[in-house]
Amino acid sequence: MRWRDLGDEECSLARALAVVGDRWTLLVLREAFLRVRRFDDFQARLGIARRVLTERLKHLVEHGVLRKVAYQDAPPRFEYRLTDKGLGLHPLLVGLVNWVDAHYAGKNGPPLLHRHVTCGHDFRSVMTCSECGEAIDPRAIAPHAGPGARKKKAS
Amino acid sequence: MRWRDLGDEECSLARALAVVGDRWTLLVLREAFLRVRRFDDFQARLGIARRVLTERLKHLVEHGVLRKVAYQDAPPRFEYRLTDKGLGLHPLLVGLVNWVDAHYAGKNGPPLLHRHVTCGHDFRSVMTCSECGEAIDPRAIAPHAGPGARKKKAS
């Protein structure tokens, strides 16, 4: 299977990765969550090939994760802002960051903390069950075919 | 910057991606969560190059996400099992799946559901604050430098 055909898969995870699973894409979003918006700023902070950055930004805009907004007309200049859909990924990224920090703690602790402005505390993202509200024990997850399943493979 | 040097970054997200950010890696883990354990099964279900699969499995074992366990001696045969560290990624993957399903619902609904065996219901993974217990509004997350920060870049 080719990576480029991932979006055609039935599997939800495959379709998610078709959007944000390319190299650098999640790091571009990390910068976006840190309020970076302009091409050269993304490029300078990530140090990635400009060609790749161009491609990733275009892809994220096409998938509605970022919006390209003109901030001046002459010469035309644009910035990239998160959409609501893009913002929805932030808690997940925090969860991923918490996962690494839990397993590969540096000597001094995590380099970045996240404050929950609602309650004012630095927090970890705790995954809970939408039905019973309890924190999810990873061993208590049982995947099974849903209504949109075609045959046997899915996710 | 080269992708291979990602693990040396201070940024937690970069270090997470150095472990699970390669092409196909998360799909390998999806299969592992669906109880797939053997090389040929992974290969047949994913349809990826065997060379790439070999590399990804080795990488995941090296990083303690999977364990390679002999299940017979002659000829030697192995299977790959999730470690606790690997299991810790399952709620995050469910969250990612929920994210796509929310934004790109198929006509029939999601192809895969997840049951929370503790309460018996199909659930979505809701990210909540470890401090106040509330569901996290993505706009209420304020990243800031933590104790392990070196200069300005992080995550």
Add this chain to the structure above:
DNA sequence: CCCATTAAGTCTTGAAATAAGACTGAGTCA
């Protein structure tokens, strides 16, 4: 006017990674 600078890309080139599938080696099964 002339030159430097900024910003958002595009282009080029050589180096890596991936896709597809053939091949290998040890052992089992009939």
Add this chain to the structure above:
DNA sequence: TGACTCAGTCTTATTTCAAGACTTAATGGG
């Protein structure tokens, strides 16, 4: 014996990436 299983390894052609030079349009200073 010959077909088959399983877990890889190898080969080749194609794609993608890394690094940085180049482009275009405008602004600011001397």
